[in-house]
Amino acid sequence: MKRLIVFIKQVPDTAELRIDPKTNTMIRTGVPSIINPFDMYAIEEALRIKEKWGDTEVIVATMGPPQAEEALREALSLGCDKAILLTDRKFAASDTFATSYILSKAVEKIGDYNIILTGKQATDGDTAQVGPGIASWLNIPSITYVKKMIEVKSDYAKIERLMDYGYDIIEIKGKFLMTAIKDLNEPRIPSFRGKMAAKKAEIPNWDAAYIGAEDKNIGFLGSPTRVVKAFSPPPKQGGIKTEGDDIETAKKLIANLKESHLI
Amino acid sequence: MLKMKYELTEEQKELVAIAHQIAEEKIKPLREKYDEEQIFPEEIIKIFGQSDLYRVFIPEEYEGLGMGVFEMALITEEISRVCGGIALAYAGSALGAYPIILFGNEEQKKKYLPKIAAGETIAAFALTEPDAGSDAGAVRTTAVKQGNKYILNGTKQWITNGGYAGIHSVFASTNPSKGIRGMSTFIVEKDFKGFEIGKKENKLGIRASNTSELIFNDCEVPEENLLGKEGIGFRIAMKTFDQSRPGVAAQALGIAQGAFEEALKYAHQRKQFGQIIYSFQAIKFMIANMAMKIEAARGLVYNTAKLIDAGEKETAGYSAMAKTMASDVAMEVTTDAIQVLGGYGYMKEYPVEKMFRDAKITQIYEGTNQIQREVIAAQLSKQVSRLK
Numbered sequence A: 001m002k003r004l005i006v007f008i009k010q011v012p013d014t015a016e017l018r019i020d021p022k023t024n025t026m027i028r029t030g031v032p033s034i035i036n037p038f039d040m041y042a043i044e045e046a047l048r049i050k051e052k053w054g055d056t057e058v059i060v061a062t063m064g065p066p067q068a069e070e071a072l073r074e075a076l077s078l079g080c081d082k083a084i085l086l087t088d089r090k091f092a093a094s095d096t097f098a099t100s101y102i103l104s105k106a107v108e109k110i111g112d113y114n115i116i117l118t119g120k121q122a123t124d125g126d127t128a129q130v131g132p133g134i135a136s137w138l139n140i141p142s143i144t145y146v147k148k149m150i151e152v153k154s155d156y157a158k159i160e161r162l163m164d165y166g167y168d169i170i171e172i173k174g175k176f177l178m179t180a181i182k183d184l185n186e187p188r189i190p191s192f193r194g195k196m197a198a199k200k201a202e203i204p205n206w207d208a209a210y211i212g213a214e215d216k217n218i219g220f221l222g223s224p225t226r227v228v229k230a231f232s233p234p235p236k237q238g239g240i241k242t243e244g245d246d247i248e249t250a251k252k253l254i255a256n257l258k259e260s261h262l263i
Numbered sequence B: 001m002l003k004m005k006y007e008l009t010e011e012q013k014e015l016v017a018i019a020h021q022i023a024e025e026k027i028k029p030l031r032e033k034y035d036e037e038q039i040f041p042e043e044i045i046k047i048f049g050q051s052d053l054y055r056v057f058i059p060e061e062y063e064g065l066g067m068g069v070f071e072m073a074l075i076t077e078e079i080s081r082v083c084g085g086i087a088l089a090y091a092g093s094a095l096g097a098y099p100i101i102l103f104g105n106e107e108q109k110k111k112y113l114p115k116i117a118a119g120e121t122i123a124a125f126a127l128t129e130p131d132a133g134s135d136a137g138a139v140r141t142t143a144v145k146q147g148n149k150y151i152l153n154g155t156k157q158w159i160t161n162g163g164y165a166g167i168h169s170v171f172a173s174t175n176p177s178k179g180i181r182g183m184s185t186f187i188v189e190k191d192f193k194g195f196e197i198g199k200k201e202n203k204l205g206i207r208a209s210n211t212s213e214l215i216f217n218d219c220e221v222p223e224e225n226l227l228g229k230e231g232i233g234f235r236i237a238m239k240t241f242d243q244s245r246p247g248v249a250a251q252a253l254g255i256a257q258g259a260f261e262e263a264l265k266y267a268h269q270r271k272q273f274g275q276i277i278y279s280f281q282a283i284k285f286m287i288a289n290m291a292m293k294i295e296a297a298r299g300l301v302y303n304t305a306k307l308i309d310a311g312e313k314e315t316a317g318y319s320a321m322a323k324t325m326a327s328d329v330a331m332e333v334t335t336d337a338i339q340v341l342g343g344y345g346y347m348k349e350y351p352v353e354k355m356f357r358d359a360k361i362t363q364i365y366e367g368t369n370q371i372q373r374e375v376i377a378a379q380l381s382k383q384v385s386r387l388k
C-alpha cells in the first residue's frame, strides 16, 4: 500500500491577529480556529493522488493542543483515512526548528511513505519554514510552492513550482516533501457520510516519548528562535515614478540614484 | 432573529451546514452568470453528489441515507437562499425519483435509485403537455403494448432537468378511453430508442434550471419499466406531489430568506437624507413584515414535511397549504426587497431582481396556487361533517 502524509496546522480564523505587548506572542483566545487555508490544498492534492493511485492511505497529522483534534476531524470528513494528534506539554513554545523536528520524528514513527504534503505557510506564524524543515530533518528533497502536479507516480513526479517570474518544471525520483499553494487545486466540500464517520473516528494522541523526540530538541529549550519584538511592518511604499520621454526620464532616474548615493 | 431555531438533529444540522457551504462557496460566485447565460450547473451537481446530498431522499437499501421529506426540504431551502434556479438541479431530481421510490418494484429500485443517490445521473418528472397543464389527466401521450415492450408516442413540455436527466418518470395513457384511470407511469432512460430532447425554453426566472420538451417518437420502453401497474399513473403523480410539494415550498422559503437578508443588510448601509434608510418606519416595517411572513411560512412548511415523514395519511391539504403560502410569501418578500433597494434593487448588480424572477415559478409549477387552493378547499370540505 502507498502512503501520503499531510501535515496541517490549526490557525485562528482571522486576518487580524493581535499580539500581546507584554509577551510578544499572539493572543489566540476567543478567536475561532480553522485549518490553515494552504493546508486545505495539501489535503485536496493528497486525496486526488489517492484517487488516481488507488490502494493508498492518506494520514493527516498536526502538532497542537487537544483542541487541534477538531482540525483533524475536518480533514477526516474530507476523506483522509487516519489522523494523528501530536500533543504534549513539552511541545509548547516550539519554534519552526523544533516543530519540524517533532513532525519529522512523527514521520519516522509512521514508517514508510511516498510523499509528504504541507501548506506553503501558516497564516499565523507565516514563516513557510516548517515544510522544508521537516524535509531537512528527514534528509529528503523538498519542492516548495507547488502549483501543479503534471505527473505523479509512486516513485516519480513531474511538478510545476511557482517562482517570482514564472515557474520551474521539476522532475523528481523517490520520496519527497512538497508545499502547496492556492493554484494547485480547488478543495472539496466534505461529504455527509465523511462528516458523520469523522465524528466517531478514534484519533490517537502521540507524545514526545512515543515518537522518540529528545527533550533538548523540543519546546522552548529546543528552539533557537527568540522573539525579540513583534510589530506590524509599515505597508510598502510605492516607488518614485519619473515621467517624460525616454531621455528625460533616464536623466531624472540617474540624478535620483546619485542623490541617494546608489551609484 | 435572522431565522427561528428549530430543534434539528445533529445529522440535520450537518446537512444544512454542507448545503450552506456549497451555496456560499460554490454557487454564489457563479449564480449571476449562470442566470444570465442560462447555464446548466453540471459541476454543482457533481458537488451535490460527492457531498451525499442526493442520498438524503433515497432509502438506505439503495445506497441512500433513508431520510425524509424534511431533510430534502432543509437542503433545498438552504441552496435556494443563494440560488433558486440551481436548487432545482437538486430538488428536481427528488421529484423525478419519488415515483420510483414510492411505486417501484425491487428490481426497478435496485437498478435506478443507486445512480440517483450517487448523483451519477439526475432524474426528471414528465407529466405536463401542451394541452395538459393543470388538467393533468388530459395527457395525450400514448403507450401501446407490443410484445414485451411499450411504444410511447407524444410530446411532454416544460420538463425540469429534461435535457440532462438520465432517468425520467413519464406519464402516458395506456387506455385513452378511460381518461385519468387510463394513465400509466414509465421509467424512461435517456438512451432509449425513439426518445428525443426537444426545445429548451428561455425563461423569466430559474434560468440556471433546464426546462425542456421531450419527444417520444415510437419510443421503445421495456415492459419491466412500467411502474406499479397500468392505470395507476394519476395516483402515482398525486402521491408524488404530496411528497415533493414541501420541496417547492422550501425553495420558495429559501428565495424569500435570501431576499429578506439582502434587504435587511442594504437598509442598514444605504443613507438618504443623512440617515440609514432603515431609520424610516416605512422601510423597517416592510422588513419586519418580511421576517414575520417568512417565519410563519417556515413553521407551516417544516411541520408539513415532518407530518409526511411521520407517515401521517392526510397530508395533501397541508402540503398544498405549505406550497401556496410559502410561494405567495416569496413573491411578496422579493417584491418588497426590490422596493427596499430602490433603483439598485432593479439592477442586475444586486441579487434581488433575480430572486424576484426566481420566486414567480413557485406559484405556478407542481400545481398552480389556484389548483392548490382547490385541493385545500376539497380537503376541508371532506371534514365538514365532523363539525357539530
Ligand SMILES: Cc1cc2nc3c(=O)[nH]c(=O)nc-3n(C[C@H](O)[C@H](O)[C@H](O)COP(=O)(O)OP(=O)(O)OC[C@H]3O[C@@H](n4cnc5c(N)ncnc54)[C@H](O)[C@@H]3O)c2cc1C
Pocket: A007, A008, A009, A024, A025, A026, A036, A038, A039, A061, A062, A063, A064, A093, A094, A095, A096, A097, A099, A103, A117, A118, A119, A120, A121, A122, A123, A124, A125, A126, A127, A128, A129, A130, A131, A227, A230
Ligand atoms: C514571531 C513568532 C512568534 C510566535 N509566537 C508563538 C506563540 O506565541 N505561540 C505559539 O504556539 N507559537 C508561536 N510561534 C509559532 C511557532 O513557531 C510556529 O507556529 C510553528 O513552529 C509553525 O511555524 P509557522 O506557523 O510559521 O508555519 P509555517 O512554516 O508557515 O507552516 C508551513 C506548513 O507547515 C505545516 N505545519 C506548521 N506547523 C505545524 C504544526 N504545528 N503541525 C503540523 N503541521 C504544521 C503546515 O502544513 C503549514 O502549512 C511564533 C512564531 C514566530 C515566528
Ligand SMILES: Cc1cc2nc3c(=O)[nH]c(=O)nc-3n(C[C@H](O)[C@H](O)[C@H](O)COP(=O)(O)OP(=O)(O)OC[C@H]3O[C@@H](n4cnc5c(N)ncnc54)[C@H](O)[C@@H]3O)c2cc1C
Pocket: B124, B125, B126, B127, B128, B132, B133, B134, B135, B157, B158, B159, B160, B161, B203, B211, B361, B364, B365, B366, B367, B368, B369, B370, B371, B374
Ligand atoms: C419552469 C417550469 C418548469 C416546469 N417543470 C415541470 C416538470 O418538471 N414536470 C412537469 O410535468 N411539469 C412541469 N412544469 C409544468 C407546470 O407544472 C405547469 O405549468 C402547471 O401545472 C400549470 O399548467 P399550465 O402552465 O398549463 O397552466 P394552465 O393549466 O393552462 O393554467 C392557466 C391558469 O388557469 C388557472 N386554472 C387552470 N385550471 C383551473 C381551475 N380548475 N381552477 C382555477 N384556476 C385554474 C391556473 O391556475 C393558471 O392561473 C413546469 C413549468 C414551468 C413553467
